[in-house]
Amino acid sequence: MEFSNLAFRRDGDVGILSLNRPTKRNALNAATIEELIDFFTVLPRSNVRAIVLRGEGDHFSAGLDLVEHHKEDRRPEEFMHLCLRWHEAFNKMEYSGIPVIAALTGAVVGGGLELASAAHIRVADSKTYFALPEGQRGLFTGGGATIRVADLVGKARMIDMMLTGRIYKGREAVEVGLCQYLVEGSSEDKAMELARAAAENPPLSNFAICSAISHMQNMSALDASYAEAVVAGIVNTQPASRERLEAFANKSAARVRPK
Numbered sequence: 001m002e003f004s005n006l007a008f009r010r011d012g013d014v015g016i017l018s019l020n021r022p023t024k025r026n027a028l029n030a031a032t033i034e035e036l037i038d039f040f041t042v043l044p045r046s047n048v049r050a051i052v053l054r055g056e057g058d059h060f061s062a063g064l065d066l067v068e069h070h071k072e073d074r075r076p077e078e079f080m081h082l083c084l085r086w087h088e089a090f091n092k093m094e095y096s097g098i099p100v101i102a103a104l105t106g107a108v109v110g111g112g113l114e115l116a117s118a119a120h121i122r123v124a125d126s127k128t129y130f131a132l133p134e135g136q137r138g139l140f141t142g143g144g145a146t147i148r149v150a151d152l153v154g155k156a157r158m159i160d161m162m163l164t165g166r167i168y169k170g171r172e173a174v175e176v177g178l179c180q181y182l183v184e185g186s187s188e189d190k191a192m193e194l195a196r197a198a199a200e201n202p203p204l205s206n207f208a209i210c211s212a213i214s215h216m217q218n219m220s221a222l223d224a225s226y227a228e229a230v231v232a233g234i235v236n237t238q239p240a241s242r243e244r245l246e247a248f249a250n251k252s253a254a255r256v257r258p259k
């Protein structure tokens, strides 16, 4: 696949997808969103077992390409359709069934946070900061923050972030739920470690973990419990799980113990 705004490489079973506009702080222009759609359309039918999503340069992403938006002078329906493309990209990612681990650094703001929040795991380093500066820019979120960021941090914190421009970083960002890991060294190294570990799981288990849970969040508790039983019926009887259960029964499988 040829990209102008993304870059892709493989490291064994893990794919490394980079936002590749470092001179523009990986601002998300319309073309980048189309490339993300193309990538996440093909991904589930590839043999890549996990993805590390990163930004080239010092910042993960500065969000919506404000200069393009300014130049395009879009009409309401044009921006609505653009947002629908963002949703297409981020939904494909969240529901792909392939684990996506976001390796964050620098700015994770506005649409950049919307993208990061569609990943399955977020890893921050000491330079990472999170913000929703839409209020200050005279804008509103359009890439799913009202769903995913509110889900991560809760409605009250999201409203505060948008109204006041509040920035979260460090331990506080972990505590409010914006990221699950905070590392002193490289977020990419940690993300690779997590991706390699996830890639060891049977693909069908990862498919369920990285699509069924999101689908079930959209259902009533009654429908979700039914869907969970159906998914478990398929996943928990797969040949790969039988082999792993056999290994547990004959005491050759690792035990679950803290290090």
Ligand code: 1HE
Residues within 6 Å of the ligand: 023, 024, 025, 027, 028, 059, 061, 062, 063, 064, 065, 066, 067, 068, 083, 086, 107, 109, 110, 111, 112, 133, 134, 137, 139, 140, 141, 142, 143
């Ligand atoms: C950009 C963008 C952008 C940088 N769109 N071009 N997002 C924001 O409000 C964040 C806007 N960006 C910033 O606050 C800063 O750029 C950063 C703090 C992220 C980085 O600062 P710095 O000093 O390293 O870089 P810079 O000098 O501000 O920018 C370097 C270049 O990147 C410059 O381009 P150049 O051609 O003049 O060199 C900037 O124009 C460009 N650049 N950020 C376009 N965002 C679906 S709705 C979602 C709504 C939102 O996402 S709102 C949040 C928008």
